Amino acid sequence: QTAAAPDAPPPGLYAALGEKAGIDRLADDFVERLLRHPRIGPQFKEVKPAALKESLAEQFCVLSGGPCTYQGADMLDVHADMDINKGDFNALVEVLQRAMDAQGIAFSQQNRLLALLAPMHRDIITVR
């Protein structure tokens, strides 16, 4: 990685996630797990699962270097009024880890995706 492109997708990550089909399966299962999570599930009660799955799949596809366009809202705007704290954020990351495990994604590759998502905490956590 160079300073000019700090968020360049790690080579091979898109393939490691199973390309578009694998990412769609991951996003599907991730959202299903979020919806039934005891701590953060209730925050997703009013959300249309299909739309969230699609946005997450697009986001993961773009981040991992796939040929996609993210068409969802800005992370800061969409999470602004949710009163998300660090524990909520960590809970979501744990759910994503379990969803990636379930897809058989290697731990090293999981960590590469998580590393791309981690900096988003600055836009998403609004309760310190």
Ligand code: HEM
């Ligand atoms: C790394 C952390 C996170 C990422 C990458 C992420 C990503 C996203 C994305 C891509 C969307 C869809 C935006 C759109 O379609 O316009 C979204 C929506 C949403 N996120 Fe997050 N999010 C994260 C953390 C959280 C946390 C911790 C919570 C709450 C516990 C949360 C609650 C929501 C809800 C409720 C929506 C639906 C908003 C709506 O459709 O009205 N997110 N998030």
